[in-house]
Amino acid sequence: MRDVDNKVKMIIEGCLLAAGRPLTLDNIIAVFEKNEQPDRNELKQVMQAISEDCSDRGFELKQVASGYRFQVKQDLSEWVAKLWDERPPRYTRALLETLALVAYRQPITRGDIEEIRGVAVSGNIIRTLLDREWIRVVGHRDVPGRPAMFATTRQFLDYFNLKSLQELPPLSEIKELSQSEQELDLANELAQQRVIDLPEEVIHEVSFEEGDTRVQLLAEEEALELSKKPLDEILMMGMPENLLDEEFDDDADEEVGFKQATKHEKLRVDSDLTSKAGSDAAISNANNGGEDAPAEEGG
Numbered sequence: 001m002r003d004v005d006n007k008v009k010m011i012i013e014g015c016l017l018a019a020g021r022p023l024t025l026d027n028i029i030a031v032f033e034k035n036e037q038p039d040r041n042e043l044k045q046v047m048q049a050i051s052e053d054c055s056d057r058g059f060e061l062k063q064v065a066s067g068y069r070f071q072v073k074q075d076l077s078e079w080v081a082k083l084w085d086e087r088p089p090r091y092t093r094a095l096l097e098t099l100a101l102v103a104y105r106q107p108i109t110r111g112d113i114e115e116i117r118g119v120a121v122s123g124n125i126i127r128t129l130l131d132r133e134w135i136r137v138v139g140h141r142d143v144p145g146r147p148a149m150f151a152t153t154r155q156f157l158d159y160f161n162l163k164s165l166q167e168l169p170p171l172s173e174i175k176e177l178s179q180s181e182q183e184l185d186l187a188n189e190l191a192q193q194r195v196i197d198l199p200e201e202v203i204h205e206v207s208f209e210e211g212d213t214r215v216q217l218l219a220e221e222e223a224l225e226l227s228k229k230p231l232d233e234i235l236m237m238g239m240p241e242n243l244l245d246e247e248f249d250d251d252a253d254e255e256v257g258f259k260q261a262t263k264h265e266k267l268r269v270d271s272d273l274t275s276k277a278g279s280d281a282a283i284s285n286a287n288n289g290g291e292d293a294p295a296e297e298g299g
Contacts, residue, residue, distance in 0.1 A: 008038055009046050022067035022158060065157035065164060095125050102135050103156070103168060107149035109141055126150075134159065 012028055019027075025044075029037050038046065047068060051061040054070075062071050072080050098121055101113050113121050129135045134156040140146040152165070162168065 005042075005046060005049075008032075008042075009050060012043075012046060013050060016061075016068060016070050019069075022064055022069040024067035027067065062161065063163055064161060065154040092125075094119075094122065095128060098125050099129060099134060099152075099156075102129070102150050103152050103165070104171065106151035107138050108151075109147040109149055111147055 011031065015028060015031055016023060025040060028043060029040075032038065047061065054060045058073060058076055059070050060073050062069055094117075097117060098113055101116060102108055105112065105116075110121055110126065126135075129150075132155070133153055135150045136153050137148045138151045139149045141149055157163065157165070
């Protein structure tokens with residue numbers, strides 16, 4: 001009898017490894033010939049023996065809603081997950097809240113979910129849950145419009161390693177978890193507020209608009225400092241030395257030109273004064289009637 005049990009155990013282990021899906025007791029019994037089929041009690045004892053054999057192995061025998069399956073132990077997932085490049089799917093808070101309401105309040109309509117959550121349920125959320133076969137339509141409520149009523153599926157239980165809905169965590173635990181998440185959100189919010197109080201020396205990444213404002217403020221400060229400098233210093237700021245030398249040469253030339261212009265202006269003024277003196281003398285002689293001229297000899 002022991003040899004028969006060992007053979008049955010090896011057959012069941014091989015079937016579970018090859019199936020790639022959970023197997024029920026009926027599925028396992030069906031692989032044996034009629035004269036070799038174990039009864040259900042014997043089969044349960046074999047399943048228990050297989051589960052005990054897995055206690056010191058990297059995998060375990062797990063009973064879920066769809067049957068029995070081999071799966072990697074939870075505490076080894078950190079290493080096993082590195083065999084795949086893709087990241088595990090991440091679900092939005094709205095999707096998980098909708099799924100939780102279906103699980104705890106099933107059968108439930110979309111309107112019921114919206115009334116409890118206080119917001120509209122996106123059609124993409126319902127479609128995603130239906131596509132993943134986590135929920136299904138189990139009927140229609142006998143009210144105007146006959147809205148569809150949703151309930152969870154075996155695939156939902158299998159995905160979350162549940163054998164039945166009775167294994168769902170109590171709502172009290174969920175409320176405690178929700179409260180912890182709210183406290184965590186509050187702590188994150190306070191941490192973000194503390195970042196605002198950091199000294200100005202701390203360098204942080206700024207957005208495009210914030211950068212534009214900061215550049216504008218710096219430009220205004222530079223303009224204010226620049227207004228306090230002498231004009232000649234402002235004009236020479238940032239100029240190459242050779243241009244500065246040429247500027248000094250231009251100043252020297254300008255000084256020479258100024259002296260030359262002053263000399264020409266002085267000569268012009270002297271000339272004007274001389275001309276004016278001659279004109280005044282001629283006018284004076286005309287007014288005197290030629291008194292100063294010599295007398296004409298009589299005939």
